[in-house]
Amino acid sequence: MNAPRALNTLDPRPVALLCLVFGILTWQTDALGAACHLALFLGLILCAPRLGGSRGGQNPAGPPLLRAGLVFVGMWTAVKFVMLLWEAGWKYQPAHLTDAGLLGLRLCALLAIGVALTALTSPLALCRAAAWTLRPLLKRRAWEPALALALMLHFVPLIWGTAGRIRLAMRCRQLPLSRRRQTLLFLQTLLRALATGAWTQTLAIAARDLDRDDAWRWRSHTAGHAVPPRAVWLACLTLMAAGLWLALR
Helix, strand or coil: CCHHHHHHHCCHHHHHHHHHHHHHHHHHCCHHHHHHHHHHHHHHHHHHHHHCCCCHHHCCCHHHHHHHHHHHHHHHHHHHHHHHHHHCCCCCCHHHHHHHHHHHHHHHHHHHHHHHHHHHCCHHHHHHHHHHHHHHHHHHHCHHHHHHHHHHHHHHHHHHHHHHHHHHHHHHHCCCCCHHHHHHHHHHHHHHHHHHHHHHHHHHHHHCCCCCHHHHCCCCCCCCCCCCHHHHHHHHHHHHHHHHHHHHC
């Protein structure tokens, strides 16, 4: 079984539960706990090819999204530091830098959790797992938020990738336009490309019958698994138990 096939058949339910639990714990833990969570999920990202493969290297929007995430972390860390200085009457204290650094560390850990989730699971399997989770509450309408999640996971990298290619094309052509005209041209080209992509995606959804409840039902028997589902559940539950024990001790 090759890596992309294994990726599509890895059970995402325990992985998503693990990321959810550790996301909550990361926001409540101290600096040491956040650092441990960051190290754990960085390790999972590095081990993703062995556990089922990762398509992150094949996605041209991956590096821009990662850079945007790091910029987001740096921005909110700086905002936290400035707010602490403002509350203290602009008198610097070492605790200000410590608190701002803790926020940045937590945000980095949350970013690593999100990257690990996308590296260990496929978008379609993750959305089917979401429908499986919501089915007891929403019944036959559980496919609607699952489809919305699938469209979001599809269009966010698409927007970043398209925007990057448009910027590269405009930079290579060196258009003699003012910054205002360049901005308008960029937005027009991006909206035109996204409108075409949205229409194509609508046709794809209709052709694959993804606008029906049956398409989003969990079917674990349709293909083999890169890792046995019981082993995935056991590993995730063990990690969750260890995280809860460290958080409550």
